[in-house]
Amino acid sequence: MVREITDIARTHLAREGAAGLSLRAIAREMGMASSAIHRYFPTKDDLLTALIIDGYTALGEAAEASQRAGDPPAERWLALCHAVRDFAVARPHEYALLYGSPVPGYQAPADTVAPALRTTLVCGRIISDARPTPPDLAPPPPAAIGPDIEAIRAVMPGVSDDAVTRAVTAWTALFGAVSFELFGQFDNTITHRREFFDHGMRSLARYLGL
Amino acid sequence: MVREITDIARTHLAREGAAGLSLRAIAREMGMASSAIHRYFPTKDDLLTALIIDGYTALGEAAEASQRAGDPPAERWLALCHAVRDFAVARPHEYALLYGSPVPGYQAPADTVAPALRTTLVCGRIISDARPTPPDLAPPPPAAIGPDIEAIRAVMPGVSDDAVTRAVTAWTALFGAVSFELFGQFDNTITHRREFFDHGMRSLARYLGL
């Protein structure tokens, strides 16, 4: 029952986006009274939460599936990048739900952070396996962010301070690139999206020292 | 009249976000009938467009104001980054309107692209003035994206192919970092937001060859 609701919700989401999501419309499509649906999802936010968790999980699985154990780190990084982008291109509204502006009034509950971490962990593993020693002269991180670096190192053990901060920067660049493409910032500018993205991510691999 | 409406709309936007924006609420606050407001903004999308254009303009002005002519490129880049971030932190909902997920059903009209370009131009000028020759061995861009690079070079004349693509990547990293911070992706992870951002952008300056 819950599954059927989220499935229909996902099709609505794919067709019209998050704001076009309507509990009443879902109930109508199920031949149900509009009030009955509140028994399964008391509030619209609860439905959104379910969709978000499912989305993070699907993305995390795609990210994991992109990894082949023996591959060199640079290739694994590239595969991860394309997995994220492919997911976003295939299900743009779902991606927007995860990484776009938060739905106003909606506060993500704690249940979402574990699934959200899953994709990040794939990245962390790549860096951790590679133990990169980036080639050049990055400025040393200021003392203030030491604890933050330490916390992030939890997902990429054994990695140097410099490599940790570079990983975070590359990580934001990845999602920045995907978001820009999806949210129309590249309209009338970049036509060969996939190739451009691929090149940018290769460049970042060097930046990462992979 | 139009100005008064947009001003009130901006305060509502700042308080409750884009989805909390209600034409009726604005009319109510103005002591106006709800229907009268449609004379000035026939549709809610028209109001949004006005807010978006204003937002891009304000951000563009802040970006321009951050630049001091004599400064070295790396410092100008850093100043630009902080201008963008400061804007986003001060007016998160407005930033979300510009760079977050597009409001569903809303199609940005052509009037928005010129103001949107303004901030980008500041970045282009920095790169163009610096004419960086990035230190290391980036892979050569594939032939397919040649025309795209050519188009982007319009905002940073005289810059090498490699530097152009790096600039785009750094540009997406900048907005990726700001969006991650604003949209909650750094919650429970990074505490010293400003310092971390600053360090990342310095690192990107090296990546850019500044």
Add this chain to the structure above:
DNA sequence: CAGAAAAGAGAGCAGTGCTCTTGACGAGCG
């Protein structure tokens, strides 16, 4: 088989964007 618990239906409230019709007001023109 009877009673309790769960599931659904229906009406209703307050709110939304938007349209249509109606009424006031003032400027331009014969």
Add this chain to the structure above:
DNA sequence: CGCTCGTCAAGAGCACTGCTCTCTTTTCTG
């Protein structure tokens, strides 16, 4: 001067939303 015409605003109304409350039906359990 009087008359028309365009602008501005108001009001009612439509279709829709999330959500609550009450009431009935179904289903499971002891």
